Amino acid sequence: MTDTNADTQKSPPPLLEFQNVSVVRDGRTLLDAVSLTVREGEHIAILGPNGAGKSSLVRTITREYYPSSPGPDVVFRFRGLETWDAFDLRSHLGVVSGDLQHTFTRGISGREVVLSGFFSSIGLFTHEVTPEMEEKTDEILEFLEVAHLADRPMTGISSGEAQRLLIGRALVHDPGTLLLDEPTTSLDLHALHTFRTTLRKIARSGTGVILVTHNLHDIIPEISRVILMRDGTIWRDGPKAEVLTNDAIGRLFVVPVHVMEEGGYYYAMGY
Numbered sequence: 693m694t695d696t697n698a699d700t701q702k703s704p705p706p707l708l709e710f711q712n713v714s715v716v717r718d719g720r721t722l723l724d725a726v727s728l729t730v731r732e733g734e735h736i737a738i739l740g741p742n743g744a745g746k747s748s749l750v751r752t753i754t755r756e757y758y759p760s761s762p763g764p765d766v767v768f769r770f771r772g773l774e775t776w777d778a779f780d781l782r783s784h785l786g787v788v789s790g791d792l793q794h795t796f797t798r799g800i801s802g803r804e805v806v807l808s809g810f811f812s813s814i815g816l817f818t819h820e821v822t823p824e825m826e827e828k829t830d831e832i833l834e835f836l837e838v839a840h841l842a843d844r845p846m847t848g849i850s851s852g853e854a855q856r857l858l859i860g861r862a863l864v865h866d867p868g869t870l871l872l873d874e875p876t877t878s879l880d881l882h883a884l885h886t887f888r889t890t891l892r893k894i895a896r897s898g899t900g901v902i903l904v905t906h907n908l909h910d911i912i913p914e915i916s917r918v919i920l921m922r923d924g925t926i927w928r929d930g931p932k933a934e935v936l937t938n939d940a941i942g943r944l945f946v947v948p949v950h951v952m953e954e955g956g957y958y959y960a961m962g963y
């Protein structure tokens with residue numbers, strides 16, 4: 693008889709499973725009945741205009757914000773867990789938040805930035821660094837092609853270089869997925885090119901990518917699913933080519949646009 697043991701055939705729970713998740717802060721609805729399932733290893737983009745609720749969604753995932761009304765129709769799970777802590781989160785989801793760079797205001801070296809990912813700190817302080825941590829850090833610095841920044845102070849490097857070190861910091865626990873919130877805001881064309889190359893390398897290495905952005909051109913070719921956010925809701929969710937249409941992007945940003953695809957990247961033109 694064939695072995696049909698249900699346990700061996702069960703698929704793993706999704707990375708994120710949200711149904712009807714609403715978040716209200718200071719009397720304001722930031723997320724309005726958001727339903728979203730993300731599987732481990734998926735490459736997705738969450739696109740929306742300023743104020744759409746993207747960062748609020750990220751803060752809900754990282755448990756800085758909480759769903760306001762748990763009820764029978766509300767599902768709020770991370771890898772099948774209904775409550776999760778920073779340790780669960782960082783070993784499965786590496787987060788590079790938009791404002792993280794500005795918290796490294798002291799002269800911490802590139803190497804310390806990556807190492808501090810082991811302690812979820814901003815710098816090493818009295819934390820004990822093990823030889824394994826040193827080894828992992830070297831591996832990451834090599835992989836991200838930033839070994840030359842190891843001894844440079846964070847305050848004396850460019851935004852693009854700092855961005856790559858912060859990505860390295862988020863990768864120390866080998867998370868299955870990397871989440872980046874508005875990663876290209878302060879990057880020039882050269883830094884944007886390097887960032888795209890780095891992110892493509894990460895995506896191709898098997899790490900899932902959740903890219904949160906208001907720029908169409910941030911969406912690397914490896915991303916196949918796009919979610920559009922508007923007014924705290926998930927407005928569209930589907931395959932990239934079906935979602936990134938003139939009509940949908942024009943209505944999302946409230947501007948007439950022509951969406952062009954070139955070399956696997958999408959661009960909004962004519963506004």
Ligand SMILES: Nc1ncnc2c1ncn2[C@@H]1O[C@H](COP(=O)(O)OP(=O)(O)OP(=O)(O)O)[C@@H](O)[C@H]1O
Nearest residue numbers: 717718720722741742743744745746747748749906
């Ligand atoms: N803690 C809070 N209390 C009240 N209002 C908030 C809070 N956090 C965010 N908002 C408001 O909620 C709306 C959604 O903000 P959010 O930062 O999630 O949007 P976003 O899509 O990330 O926008 P951006 O691209 O500008 O960062 C905004 O109008 C913002 O001012």
